[in-house]
Amino acid sequence: MPIVHKGTVVDNKKVGSYFVLTATAADMPKEFKPGNFVAVAIGDERSSLILRRAFSIYQVNDRGVYGGTVDIVVSPHGPGTDYIASLKRNDPINLVGPLGKPFSLPKDPVPCVLVGGGYGAAPLFTLAEALTARGCRVDFILGASTQEKLFGMLEARRISTTLSVTTDDGTSGQMGRVTDVLPDVITKSNAAVVYACGPMQMLKAVSEVALLHGIVSQTSVEESMACGIGVCMTCVLPVIGDDGITRMLRSCVDGPAFRGDKVRWDQVGQIPADTWGAPSEGTH
Amino acid sequence: MKRVPKRTSVDMSVDLARINLESPVFTASGCAAAGKELDQFIDITSIGAVVTKSVMLNPRSGRATPRMAETPSGMLNGIGLQGPGIDEFIANDLSWLSQKGAKTIVSIAGNNVEEFGKVADKLRDIPGVVGIEVNISCPNVENRGQVFACNPNAAADVINTVRRNVSASMPLFAKLSPDVTDITEIARAVVKAGADGLSVINTLLGMVIDIDTLKPKLSGKTGGLSGPAIRPVAIRCVYQIRKALPEIPIIGMGGIRNGRDAVEFFAAGANAVSVGTTVFNDPEACVRIHDEIAEILQEKGLRSIRDIVNVAHN
Ligand SMILES: Cc1cc2nc3c(=O)[nH]c(=O)nc-3n(C[C@H](O)[C@H](O)[C@H](O)COP(=O)(O)O)c2cc1C
Numbered sequence: 001m002p003i004v005h006k007g008t009v010v011d012n013k014k015v016g017s018y019f020v021l022t023a024t025a026a027d028m029p030k031e032f033k034p035g036n037f038v039a040v041a042i043g044d045e046r047s048s049l050i051l052r053r054a055f056s057i058y059q060v061n062d063r064g065v066y067g068g069t070v071d072i073v074v075s076p077h078g079p080g081t082d083y084i085a086s087l088k089r090n091d092p093i094n095l096v097g098p099l100g101k102p103f104s105l106p107k108d109p110v111p112c113v114l115v116g117g118g119y120g121a122a123p124l125f126t127l128a129e130a131l132t133a134r135g136c137r138v139d140f141i142l143g144a145s146t147q148e149k150l151f152g153m154l155e156a157r158r159i160s161t162t163l164s165v166t167t168d169d170g171t172s173g174q175m176g177r178v179t180d181v182l183p184d185v186i187t188k189s190n191a192a193v194v195y196a197c198g199p200m201q202m203l204k205a206v207s208e209v210a211l212l213h214g215i216v217s218q219t220s221v222e223e224s225m226a227c228g229i230g231v232c233m234t235c236v237l238p239v240i241g242d243d244g245i246t247r248m249l250r251s252c253v254d255g256p257a258f259r260g261d262k263v264r265w266d267q268v269g270q271i272p273a274d275t276w277g278a279p280s281e282g283t284h
Numbered sequence: 285m286k287r288v289p290k291r292t293s294v295d296m297s298v299d300l301a302r303i304n305l306e307s308p309v310f311t312a313s314g315c316a317a318a319g320k321e322l323d324q325f326i327d328i329t330s331i332g333a334v335v336t337k338s339v340m341l342n343p344r345s346g347r348a349t350p351r352m353a354e355t356p357s358g359m360l361n362g363i364g365l366q367g368p369g370i371d372e373f374i375a376n377d378l379s380w381l382s383q384k385g386a387k388t389i390v391s392i393a394g395n396n397v398e399e400f401g402k403v404a405d406k407l408r409d410i411p412g413v414v415g416i417e418v419n420i421s422c423p424n425v426e427n428r429g430q431v432f433a434c435n436p437n438a439a440a441d442v443i444n445t446v447r448r449n450v451s452a453s454m455p456l457f458a459k460l461s462p463d464v465t466d467i468t469e470i471a472r473a474v475v476k477a478g479a480d481g482l483s484v485i486n487t488l489l490g491m492v493i494d495i496d497t498l499k500p501k502l503s504g505k506t507g508g509l510s511g512p513a514i515r516p517v518a519i520r521c522v523y524q525i526r527k528a529l530p531e532i533p534i535i536g537m538g539g540i541r542n543g544r545d546a547v548e549f550f551a552a553g554a555n556a557v558s559v560g561t562t563v564f565n566d567p568e569a570c571v572r573i574h575d576e577i578a579e580i581l582q583e584k585g586l587r588s589i590r591d592i593v594n595v596a597h598n
């Protein structure tokens with residue numbers, strides 16, 4: 001069960017373009033599964049920013065000096081994330097979590113490729129550990145626009161069989177996109193599953209590559225969320241169900257991880273005409 | 285541990301249009317789904333009532349995203365009433381709520397007057413339903429999309445039709461829009477048409493422009509403004525309606541963030557309150573605010589929540 005936790009910041013350090021923030025989190029680490037996220041309040045109960053911001057959980061520690069803690073990766077790019085990036089040790093921080101459906105793990109010890117775009121790589125490290133513990137081979141691909149925006153290179157190298165890196169500007173690794181190297185990594189590792197987290201366009205491209213190779217993809221989406229707990233219906237995207245019917249699903253509770261071949265990537269931000277309950281002429 | 289209200293010597297129970305409730309704090313329609321998600325954080329049976337997301341006759345996909353924009357002390361939303369339709373809602377959501385023992389006020393909506401009647405009719409004899417909130421702040425497709433709540437005749441038509449499709453004892457609350465010249469005119473019209481109480485207020489129509497694209501941020505262009513930013517408007521509406529209709533039960537809402545905000549509503553004339561946008565910030569808000577109201581009343585030396593209702597008018 002998720003909890004509301006009035007915690008404190010244990011540490012907040014700059015890593016490349018990002019901040020890695022550690023906060024006390026009581027029992028959250030015990031409930032945590034890879035792919036879960038936390039929703040962080042901006043300011044105190046008088047703040048004029050009411051909506052929480054969602055962050056993938058990067059690391060958890062359930063037996064630290066501070067009791068349970070969680071780590072998140074913050075990319076400052078607006079008033080909310082700027083605020084969180086500015087927090088200092090011992091500052092109060094209010095978290096709700098763990099939230100969201102975790103990644104599904106394969107039953108058998110099959111090879112898996114993990115693809116992270118920028119800070120989107122954050123949830124993949126605990127996933128890699130869980131996969132390794134099941135005997136899965138793990139190959140990592142990290143991509144970003146530029147070197148500063150790559151996240152977790154050292155760690156990825158440590159926990160994977162191979163690490164491939166791409167940047168749009170060629171400042172690190174191969175110049176280009178993660179999907180330029182993905183087919184090769186899938187083939188060489190004989191992968192059965194691709195996990196990806198990052199921008200929508202990247203997730204779409206990754207799931208297309210997976211489909212071409214006839215393997216499963218699990219994509220963790222980042223939709224704008226007002227509540228993070230499933231009550232507001234702002235975070236929806238069109239997803240095809242097991243019955244073949246497309247519904248507008250909430251990424252906070254039905255996701256954030258979805259099977260890549262089930263998301264209608266080309267129509268994210270739209271209501272496909274055959275969606276369950278789609279408007280007929282003039283009703284919405 | 286799910287949060288429940290603290291024990292208090294203050295009598296927090298309310299009697300609202302023939303419904304007896306243990307707490308004056310409810311969820312707000314569209315801000316708590318059908319209670320299940322919040323029940324992870326609070327005991328959903330320990331709050332006054334769960335007001336469910338407005339449900340229509342048929343399943344609705346809602347609008348495309350983006351559906352929201354954050355605004356100073358509030359937010360703009362344009363969900364487009366996404367929902368499962370009344371049959372699935374009764375089979376899944378209402379059955380869960382009634383099995384839990386929650387007190388439920390079902391919010392209903394329609395594209396035309398007839399649809400309101402059909403939805404209401406389906407709610408006959410459903411256990412756990414203590415009232416119906418009629419969301420008339422939606423566009424009438426048969427009248428060029430004019431919002432029912434903005435016209436006294438259209439608003440009265442809907443309430444009349446719903447009244448005829450539910451049992452005489454079912455309490456009906458008409459939910460009013462603040463986007464009108466004289467809200468007391470609409471209030472009088474719906475009460476005359478058979479509303480037992482009023483829910484005040486729905487969101488205010490607003491717009492946010494994205495300065496990168498220089499286009500409206502929401503896919504539906506306009507959306508409903510909610511949160512603390514609208515509280516003074518809501519207080520004014522409750523106050524005016526209370527003055528015009530001294531006896532009508534009022535559920536007040538709009539920007540309630542803590543017990544002090546709720547007390548403003550009671551003093552202005554509300555008999556109960558709904559908490560909407562604040563739940564997104566604090567999933568425990570309904571219980572927390574109940575506790576905070578009780579503390580404030582205690583500090584003021586009052587024994588019952590009823591002692592503070594209307595006092596701004598005296
Ligand atoms: C995301 C969202 C969805 C809403 N959906 C509905 C709805 O379906 N029916 C309705 O009557 N009001 C709906 N409302 C309005 C609220 O019930 C409430 O009247 C309004 O938000 C003011 O209260 P608040 O400031 O506490 O949120 C919605 C509000 C929000 C923010």
Ligand code: FES
Pocket residue numbers: 224225226227228229230231232233234235250251252253
């Ligand atoms: S963010 Fe509110 S339902 Fe997903």
